[in-house]
Amino acid sequence: MITCILPGSRAEICIAALTxxxxxxxxxxxxxxxxLDRAARQIRAYAPARLR
Incomplete structure (x- = not known):
């Protein structure tokens, strides 16, 4: 599992790294x-909602 521990204000960094x-x-x-494109869209939708 890959996770991102940055705050929500840094969501773009997590999205880029995960993608x-x-x-x-x-x-x-x-x-x-x-x-790959579908996964990128799913990561973009999922990641910001999960960051604190």
Whole structure:
């Protein structure tokens, strides 16, 4: 599990880091661009709501 411990005001940093890592891992595994794009949208929607 990957988490981000930054405050909500720094959500963009967490979103960028989580998205980068996901794309790095899944891109190497052969995930399609469509899958990567969908995951990026989901990370963008999920992360800010979970930061304090």
């Amino acid at each position: 980068y890592r996901f794309v790095e891992i899944m891109g190497r595994a052969g995930a399609s661009q469509q899958v």
